Amino acid sequence: MALKIERIYTKPVDTAGYRILVDRVWPRGISKVNAALASWEKEIAPSKELRQWFNHEISKYPEFKQRYLTELNSNPATTDFCQLVKEKLAVGNVILLFGAKDETHNQAVVLQEFLQQKLVQ
Numbered sequence: 001m002a003l004k005i006e007r008i009y010t011k012p013v014d015t016a017g018y019r020i021l022v023d024r025v026w027p028r029g030i031s032k033v034n035a036a037l038a039s040w041e042k043e044i045a046p047s048k049e050l051r052q053w054f055n056h057e058i059s060k061y062p063e064f065k066q067r068y069l070t071e072l073n074s075n076p077a078t079t080d081f082c083q084l085v086k087e088k089l090a091v092g093n094v095i096l097l098f099g100a101k102d103e104t105h106n107q108a109v110v111l112q113e114f115l116q117q118k119l120v121q
Contacts, residue, residue, distance in 0.1 A: 001089045003115055005108040008097040012036060017093030020085075022108055024051065027099035037097070039084075043077040046107050061105045068110050082118050089119070 004017065008027050012019070018038045021027075024045035027035075046054070046068050054064040072078050088094045098108035 001091070002093045003085065003089060003096070003112055003119075004093060005096045005098065005103075005112050007101075007103055008035060008099050017095045018088040019095045019097055021097045022111055023097075023099050024048065025099075030099075035097070038088075041077075041081055041084075044072070044075065044081045044111070047071060051107075056100060056102055056105070058102070058105050065110050068107055069114060072111070072114055082115065085115055086119055 006012070008021065008023075008030055015036055019036055021035065021037050021040040021042075022045055024042045024047075026040075045051075046064075050064065050067055050071060053067075054060050085094050096108045096112055098106050100106035100108075
């Protein structure tokens, strides 16, 4: 099974997978019905302060990534989230959904890499 990321504003590629929104703020213009979510894990998203500091500026991405990894490692919700993803991957694909326009410099990319490292251990 695969751990994928997908922009919530694009037409769902894989609606059969376990779809998790990993943004702290609900994406503007998306209805909860059309999102076809299995869960919304906002507590695993970057803090409001980190998100506002980053402001989707590509030049800040390397530092954003390090700061977000630090948050993940100190976040009490991370253990339960990793367990959820591990359980869902045992039976199918898991899709991490995000709202950012930049599909390569966002928290879902960092979270996917983090989970892949954690789940291999």
